[in-house]
Amino acid sequence: MTSTRRFPAPVSALALARAIDAGNLTPATAIERSIAAIEAHDALLGAFVATDFDAARAAAATATGPLAGIALGVKDIIDTHDLPTAYGSEIYAGHRPAADAPVVALARRAGSTVIGKTATTEFAYLQPTVTRNPVKPDHTPGGSSSGSAAAVGAGLIPFALGTQTGGSVIRPAAFCGIAGFKPSFRLIPTVGMKCFSWSLDTIGLFAAGIEDIGFCATALIGRPLRVDGRDPGAPRIGVARTHLWDEASHDMRAALETGARKAAQAGATVVDLEMPAVFAEAFAAHRVLQDFQAAQAFAFEVDHHRGRLSEILREALDHGASITPEAYDLARRTSRQARLALKDLFAEVDVILTPSTPGAAPEGLASTGAPIFNKLWTLMGTPCVNVPGLTGGGGLPLGLQIVAPFGRDLRALEAARFLEKALGA
Amino acid sequence: MTSTRRFPAPVSALALARAIDAGNLTPATAIERSIAAIEAHDALLGAFVATDFDAARAAAATATGPLAGIALGVKDIIDTHDLPTAYGSEIYAGHRPAADAPVVALARRAGSTVIGKTATTEFAYLQPTVTRNPVKPDHTPGGSSSGSAAAVGAGLIPFALGTQTGGSVIRPAAFCGIAGFKPSFRLIPTVGMKCFSWSLDTIGLFAAGIEDIGFCATALIGRPLRVDGRDPGAPRIGVARTHLWDEASHDMRAALETGARKAAQAGATVVDLEMPAVFAEAFAAHRVLQDFQAAQAFAFEVDHHRGRLSEILREALDHGASITPEAYDLARRTSRQARLALKDLFAEVDVILTPSTPGAAPEGLASTGAPIFNKLWTLMGTPCVNVPGLTGGGGLPLGLQIVAPFGRDLRALEAARFLEKALGA
Structure with a gap:
């Protein structure tokens, strides 16, 4: 292996x-x-x-x-x-x-x-x-x-x-x-x-x-x-498994538990976070915002070079062009609501610990x-850091992600450094 | 004349x-x-x-x-x-x-x-x-x-x-x-x-x-x-003279009163708005945000073509480079506070009526x-419309400005059209 x-x-x-x-x-x-x-x-x-x-x-x-x-x-x-x-x-x-x-x-x-x-x-x-x-x-x-x-x-x-x-x-x-x-x-x-x-x-x-x-x-x-x-x-860390936890590989689940355990051993307060449903809605809103805006951002390329775009990108741009302004405005409202909900989550913890990816590199x-x-x-605009140090069964790296409140970039890096050290210990 | x-x-x-x-x-x-x-x-x-x-x-x-x-x-x-x-x-x-x-x-x-x-x-x-x-x-x-x-x-x-x-x-x-x-x-x-x-x-x-x-x-x-x-x-119109009212010319002050009077005659509810002090602070924050960001946005031109920039622009970019991240972050916070205060103002009126300029074209x-x-x-991100139709003593146009809440662009245009009609009547 x-x-x-x-x-x-x-x-x-x-x-x-x-x-x-x-x-x-x-x-x-x-x-x-x-x-x-x-x-x-x-x-x-x-x-x-x-x-x-x-x-x-x-x-x-x-x-x-x-x-x-x-x-x-x-x-x-x-x-x-x-x-x-x-x-x-x-x-x-x-x-x-x-x-x-x-x-x-x-x-x-x-x-x-x-x-x-x-x-x-x-x-x-x-x-x-x-x-x-x-x-x-x-x-x-x-x-x-x-x-x-x-x-x-x-x-x-x-x-x-x-x-x-x-x-x-x-x-x-x-x-x-x-x-x-x-x-x-x-x-x-x-x-x-x-x-x-x-x-x-x-x-x-x-x-x-x-x-x-x-x-x-x-x-x-x-x-x-x-x-x-x-x-x-030592930071107060909230572990966010998110509504996509089922998509994480066995290795990644184990890595997150390892990260939480080692951070606690190093002195961090570690708690599990319940993520309100608005975050699942915001996750879905990401694609609406992205594709709607991309369809406008690439208007010139679509009109002049459509045949030179990859199929996967053309599909995204066509999807974006099909989104109504009403659906786009709704996605923006959902994202604002999620940002407010995130403030509440951060009242309890300094940073969030969550997987960087579903698993190792395919x-x-x-x-x-x-x-x-x-x-x-990305939609929340929060600072995120990938912390290296763990490896999965195939010898490939597994990354853990530290997320801090908007504007708290130093706090994100400090907690990431704390975790990086704890993983190496 | x-x-x-x-x-x-x-x-x-x-x-x-x-x-x-x-x-x-x-x-x-x-x-x-x-x-x-x-x-x-x-x-x-x-x-x-x-x-x-x-x-x-x-x-x-x-x-x-x-x-x-x-x-x-x-x-x-x-x-x-x-x-x-x-x-x-x-x-x-x-x-x-x-x-x-x-x-x-x-x-x-x-x-x-x-x-x-x-x-x-x-x-x-x-x-x-x-x-x-x-x-x-x-x-x-x-x-x-x-x-x-x-x-x-x-x-x-x-x-x-x-x-x-x-x-x-x-x-x-x-x-x-x-x-x-x-x-x-x-x-x-x-x-x-x-x-x-x-x-x-x-x-x-x-x-x-x-x-x-x-x-x-x-x-x-x-x-x-x-x-x-x-x-x-007919809209509910709040007249905002702002903290800069003293800078408005005699003609412009008269034009604003004319606009308010004609709008009221056409059926609008017209009230005077008190602008809280945070808006004067936000006005000052505009320049901090603008110059700080411009100093970064023009980093290439400053480093490669400084001698080909006008003096007035060089001064703004030098000013921007002298602004600390702390002062910049404070200006961003001030601007968020003003946006919240603006929501309160708009609870009472549909749109704001204010001068487009201090006076006619110099x-x-x-x-x-x-x-x-x-x-x-501009800092508030609100839709603004210049409504033409009035003229100052020198025969030059005077514009009145309609401002609506963020995202209410149709409302801004509707009220502007209402005012334009009222001025012509």
Whole structure:
């Protein structure tokens, strides 16, 4: 059941930055390592769709700032002015945006080196990429941020940007055995990201561990989100099995119980949460909002390039076009009600613990897996963190998800770090 | 004091559509009229920055749908795939977006013909364009949707798209003596519009009168927003002088009293509203949100093209960069509190009546005027309508603004139509 790992282990961004700070490593050398790892392994992994190593070397040579020497992979749904941006679609093959998305500009300003664009499913929806799982290459890495998660999971780069509209950050992070962070809605600007749903699209981060996420997020947006070198205390954790518990695999159910038990052993207060029915309604509302908005967001592509869209995307866009404004408005009201109900839930606990995915990464590359344990939280706009550390029977990673109230991103990362430590203990 | 008008009167989109429906006019002929008017008058007016009349003729020849024969001007802050889109900045001179913004694709789908791009201030901020006021060419048309409002006001086109982040739809509509509609936040997707502030940017419409706005909005987004041929009844109107009443000109104060009196004479219940202090705080919060977000949204332009930004924009972006996340979060909380207080205000009245601007269009083209009577409502996300019909001492238009609760766009248009009729009676 165990597999011989074909790729290097994930690389800690924080460890690299400390080595650079201490004078034991130069930014240029750190970037060379990533270039060498990509050259050695990406032919099999398939995480990158565009790279420019000469430009990366030039940028690294003069890099300053907290992320100097940190090689960054940018999901190819996000605009870059110096690398082609195809949004995972042949319609935009070779497209050269006029500007960097703000998140990319901010990442460069913090000193990171954009080493390449990472594979995204078509317009960050469900049509898979060729990317493989870094732990077991015959399994999916998840999607839609397939390349970003795989590249960090395979140790090619220490930091990557992704996006989540359904479950596209937390799911691939879980499948690839790394930390993933979907911040509060609009904590990071989505400007310059190809829009799928303006109420749901969220930019997220991938890194080796939770401390790395906190370090990179702080450098990126200038908010105090670091959780290294601190002991934030034991959180009150509510375990949410949700109405989809029956969809979780045996392994995932066991993993959630393990996570709850180890967190309690480490000192956390752990209680079971009853989720009111409005959350099941909100789960259903997610698709209404997403597809209705996508049908508008892709009006140009539908009218000019319908034949070049995948069947699965065409179906979603046709579904969206069939939704009435009344049904859409009802879904928005349901989502507001669920947000209010969530406030009540958080009166009792600091964070929620719930599966990141129904189970480990499915075999084959024909599907990127199911976002069913993510869509509700994307709709709620709450910060979510995938905590790595557990493994299922097949040797594949299983991720647990920490959810905190909207705007409590530091609390989410602190609790995630607490859990990560407890799982490793 | 009176001026000889140099431009044709505004053209009703609804009247054109009815003539086409009745077989008295072809879409091609209607578009030819707009082309001829632009050729005759735009050299003086300066409303258009890009046109392609051959493409417009070709589109009109096969146009179907409710807006067939309606020439549309698109503010040059919004992407078009077949016309250059420069966002009012030399940085993007000649820029060719890869796709139409969804709102443009939807407008084409409804049958309208994109006849050209209209002048916008630099990135829809305050640096003026060369556009002139259609009523008095030595006055500003207002901004930032200068070209869209002027082109409709000068009778060159019956329909135009604009955007509002502060007061960029309602203000130019008022200055140019036409109807302007800033819908509820995100009723119309802002995807493909150059982002200034993702919490504030709103796409809006310009047309000759309120019935034309309702007709065009319905065709554009498929919601029932028509107010022609109906008698929606007399609204309960709350008159909001706001904490900025001292900034209103003598003419504008008289205009507001005239509007209130005529509405009451037509059967409306008119009461004075006391605005709690939180609204003055929210007014101040608008700038914090706007500048903080703009500093991120323009990170690429600041880092790569700082010298090509106007001084007034650089100052706003530098101000935004100096705002702490704490101050930004506080502004967001203030704005949520004001939204709650607004619900209380609307418990007593159907709509709010307030000035569209401090007064008539200022003389000269060095400033586009002040958005002080608009910023609060943009922040609140409420539908706003500029109602034309009154004139100040200098012969220039004065606009009154109808504001309805979030999501009550039809109510806003109904009350605006009621007031428009009352002013004309």
